[in-house]
Amino acid sequence: MRSFGYTRPDSAQAAVAAFAAAGEGARYIAGGTTLYDLMKLDIERPAHLIDVTAIRGLDAIETGGDRLRFGALAPMSEVATNRTVLRDYPVLAESLAKAASQQLRNMATVGGNLFQRTRCLYFRNGAGGTSAGTTYPCNKREPGSGCAAIGGLDRGQAVLGQSASCTAVSPGDWPIALVALDAYVEILGAAGTRSLPVAELYRLPGNTPHLEFTLAPDEIVTAIVVPKTRAGRRSAYHKIRDRESYAFALASAAVALDMDNDTVRQARIALGGVATRPWRATAAEAALAGQRLTPDTAAAAGRAALTGAVPGRHNGFKIDLAQRTVADALLIAAKRTTA
């Protein structure tokens, strides 16, 4: 691992100031479960780390009023077990509980989790890994070097949102649930504060897959805000993995339903595990609006959710799997009581 300077400021303002003072190669670090991991692989190479975890008051979980507000430094494990979240927004609790292990959920923050980087095997094949000397080209890791996943071992790659430069899957679970619920983030940077929908944090790979986020380098997320919705109680995060626990999604669906008896007033659907960024399935939502929810209409919504999907060599199964995942998620959510 390359050498770096290290600073641990105790306020968000001091962190932004430290970032500016540190100059080129500065990065913020929270739990470190992605960044430190990738530094060991020589994929991330920060010259300076600004550790934000000593900032006070940035880990509060607020559930009163007309929104949920999660301080960016709240650990995943804390939000996953918050009583209000468990009861009123199971999609949020499940997206966290089904991610990583309890050890990592204790370390990782709900703010940092938004910036988790892809698990694409070719991307993670950095010079610091165990197969050093045989690194494959990757446009995300080394811009312009090519993409070995395309035409390669692409079983885990995306079927939605990919480009000729990159097919890496956006790995998160929590961002999928947040996108389904129209959550937004509060941001602090040298230029001041702003807010942004979580959905707009993520770029499509296009010709610049190394640029994944829309946040400016000096900006930090200070809070995640979820507008309250009565669809929250009829929500679910359904995640299909190679093993039953502690694995990334092959396909996942975050759904929330506003129902009038058996009829769907409004459905919110987002996909994980199959796309290059958190994927809101608006066509599937439209297909369900005003319909009775039945196994047939749920299956039709699943098919609509994968509109435009393009398989590679080994990942065609993901299209069928994701369609069924969406359908199952809808039926699971619909059974949940709103009382």
Place this chain on the structure above:
Amino acid sequence: MNEEEGGAPAGVTRRTAIGGTVAVGSALLLLDAERVEATVQSSPPPRAGATLAIRPIVNGRAAPVTIDPRTSLLDLLRERLGLTGAKKGCDHGQCGACTVHVDGRRVASCLTLAAKTDGREVTTIEGLAEGDALHPMQQAFIDHDALQCGYCTPGQIMAAVACVREGNATDRPTIREYMSGNICRCGAYAGIVAAIEDVAKKGRRV
């Protein structure tokens, strides 16, 4: 295997021999800690290559040490403090062999920057027993034959203790889910789950 095996002089175990060497190394490095700390504080922000003085509380005792910021908590424990119970399996947070508690929460020490533990309580497998009395979870692992080679065991036990304390040892499926971050290549899972269930059912303070 008995630790005295392998030709070590009577009374000197492999572990104490390694621990002694490490302790000497730490003492030498501590001598220049104050000088380095003064340098760091007088010229912020610290540049790459600058060392860092931290003071974690490890198993109840302050452990002031000067580190390279790249140091993981796992390497600090094993290489500098002579606490070799936590194991390096994958070094990428995927296997759980390095599990320790920081401020009472279980974490993967391999993915924890040691710098983050300044002023915090770190508990390792070495800090679990009370003198010669095994911790109930250690005894349960023996009683239920919850290991073969033992490499993952310190991490399993630290995760298991946390699992019970968190209230996640309510039934077998829940135990399995909340222990899924700890991999056992020998496949001692049945015994591990039984040991945790046993401790939780007996309602023993862990």
